[in-house]
Amino acid sequence: MRSADGLSVRQEKILHYIEEFFEKHGYWPAIRDIQTDLKISSTSVVAYNLKALQDKGKINRQGKVSRGITLPRTAPAALVSFQVPLLGTITAGQPLPDPEQVDAAGAEKVDVPQDLASAEKLKDVYALRVRGQSMIDALIDDGDIVLLRRQETANNGDMVAAMLVEENAVTLKKFYHEGLRIRLQPANRTMEPIFTTSDNVRIQGRVVGVLRSLF
Amino acid sequence: MRSADGLSVRQEKILHYIEEFFEKHGYWPAIRDIQTDLKISSTSVVAYNLKALQDKGKINRQGKVSRGITLPRTAPAALVSFQVPLLGTITAGQPLPDPEQVDAAGAEKVDVPQDLASAEKLKDVYALRVRGQSMIDALIDDGDIVLLRRQETANNGDMVAAMLVEENAVTLKKFYHEGLRIRLQPANRTMEPIFTTSDNVRIQGRVVGVLRSLF
DNA sequence: CACTTGACAGCACATGTGTTTGCTTGCTAT
DNA sequence: ATAGCAAGCAAACACATGTGCTGTCAAGTG
Numbered sequence: 116m117r118s119a120d121g122l123s124v125r126q127e128k129i130l131h132y133i134e135e136f137f138e139k140h141g142y143w144p145a146i147r148d149i150q151t152d153l154k155i156s157s158t159s160v161v162a163y164n165l166k167a168l169q170d171k172g173k174i175n176r177q178g179k180v181s182r183g184i185t186l187p188r189t190a191p192a193a194l195v196s197f198q199v200p201l202l203g204t205i206t207a208g209q210p211l212p213d214p215e216q217v218d219a220a221g222a223e224k225v226d227v228p229q230d231l232a233s234a235e236k237l238k239d240v241y242a243l244r245v246r247g248q249s250m251i252d253a254l255i256d257d258g259d260i261v262l263l264r265r266q267e268t269a270n271n272g273d274m275v276a277a278m279l280v281e282e283n284a285v286t287l288k289k290f291y292h293e294g295l296r297i298r299l300q301p302a303n304r305t306m307e308p309i310f311t312t313s314d315n316v317r318i319q320g321r322v323v324g325v326l327r328s329l330f
Numbered sequence: 331m332r333s334a335d336g337l338s339v340r341q342e343k344i345l346h347y348i349e350e351f352f353e354k355h356g357y358w359p360a361i362r363d364i365q366t367d368l369k370i371s372s373t374s375v376v377a378y379n380l381k382a383l384q385d386k387g388k389i390n391r392q393g394k395v396s397r398g399i400t401l402p403r404t405a406p407a408a409l410v411s412f413q414v415p416l417l418g419t420i421t422a423g424q425p426l427p428d429p430e431q432v433d434a435a436g437a438e439k440v441d442v443p444q445d446l447a448s449a450e451k452l453k454d455v456y457a458l459r460v461r462g463q464s465m466i467d468a469l470i471d472d473g474d475i476v477l478l479r480r481q482e483t484a485n486n487g488d489m490v491a492a493m494l495v496e497e498n499a500v501t502l503k504k505f506y507h508e509g510l511r512i513r514l515q516p517a518n519r520t521m522e523p524i525f526t527t528s529d530n531v532r533i534q535g536r537v538v539g540v541l542r543s544l545f
Numbered sequence: 546c547a548c549t550t551g552a553c554a555g556c557a558c559a560t561g562t563g564t565t566t567g568c569t570t571g572c573t574a575t
Numbered sequence: 576a577t578a579g580c581a582a583g584c585a586a587a588c589a590c591a592t593g594t595g596c597t598g599t600c601a602a603g604t605g
Contacts (some may be wrong), residue, residue, distance in 0.1 A: 119394050123582085125582090125583095136482075140392070140400075141390070141400035142357065142392070142395070142397060142398055142399075142400055143357050143397075145396070145561075145562055145563085146562065146564095147561080147563095153582090155584095156583075156584055156585075157345070157563090157583075157584050157585060157586085158562085158563080158585095159564080159565080159566090159583080159584070159585080159586095160402075160582080160583055160584070162563070162565095162566065163562070163581095163582070163583075164582090164583095175356070175430035176470075177355070177357070178563085178564095179395055179563065179590075179591075180357070180562085180563085180591080181360070181396035181561070181562055181563075181591060181592070182357055182358075182395075182396055182397045182398075182562085183357055183563090184356075184357075185357055214442070235429075251469070252493070254466070254469045254542075255469070255470050256469050256517065260571095274544050300546060302471065321544075322544055323543070323544050324541070324542060324543050324544055325538060325541070325542040326539070326540070326541060327469075327540040327541075327542075328538070328539050329489050329536075329537055329538050329539060338552085340552090340553095360591075360592055360593085361592070361593065361594095362591080362592065362593090370553085370554095371553070371554050371555080371592090372553070372554045372555055372556085373555095373556095373592085373593080374553080374554070374555080374594085374596090375552075375553050375554070377593075377594070377595095378551095378553075379552090379553095380553070393593080393594095394560080394561075394592095394593065394594085395561080395593085396561060396562070396591070396592055396593075397592085398593090423583085445569090
């Protein structure tokens, strides 16, 4: 009996075992680990099936190296999830907390999926919890967590956290520099943009991601 | 010379080397790898310093096991990000792909932050990429990734992926059972709910999270 | 000065571990 | 039948790799 991707039952078991072994121990299994735990009679059978798995691209192997079996998708990129500091809350009526001021070491942390950002890009990234529905026109709801990258300038089209000096309010909008004025465009296209002058806008960061948990 | 956390220069180098080695190869270095690349004269020196690192809690070791050095934070720890299968795309006009049908092993995976879900809850969770802006009234934009938990019933107030049989369309709405009829309420309160009968609605899953990357 | 201690060197040894070689077994096509 | 082949088995082999001595050397200590 074979599964959809052409693996024998035994190969599926081995593949699953390798995965589980690494989860549990933090390092890869030796051929004899597989043999013993899967009650396979001989190491050569394991070797035989490992070769098959390798040919099918399910695993990577480092010849001659002990415990050199690795799984493609977990291999080079460490499985560790990234964390960024959760520095506080963002509300329409208040300026953002200054990232510099907050004791980053003591701050709460938020996991960030790798898909959302590479480690390199995570420098200077911090998170804020959204309070209230003032950002609803940016498709951001009460309780969402926004990921911001600290920067004071922005390119056209960037979604930014912008402080309107006169109004003393923070808002999340798409940023467009149009000659002398600045257009702040809601992400929701059915809503109207804000026009203002550039000295009335202070960019506090660029929005790089949004996380929403509905549990 | 010692650094702040009481490590000798050589120990720092070794620690850094272990980390780098794993990043690069996907498995842990052997003592002789460390010895050779760091140009240390003897394996015993490496062993000596590894023991020191272990005493200081900087590394974990599995005695007698080849390449059994692990770093605490990558090892068995729960910092590992969870992954759920990304089964396809959700569009207003089409029914969802059947989670059962899709070969889960071959599917693309998406990292899910721990904050969004515990491992226990991740059973039967899958992800879909949103195409188009038909879900905009649920505060979900084109390109977002929604996390769904497979289930066919829902409680009042749950955000669900509901299929409207007659219209042959899928939509993300809040679910309310009101006597004989069902109310599907957009998350955005400025928008109008849909009323329909219960036999016109087939729940395909509950929305448990949303990820949006603006990179 | 004798003595201790941390750090390093060199080397031998035991065993952990991947590989190879022959030898069955069961199945399929000729 | 018979050949061919995937899959499994057992044992032996050979190198990879962690460990355990035995020393050396410099810095401290009384």
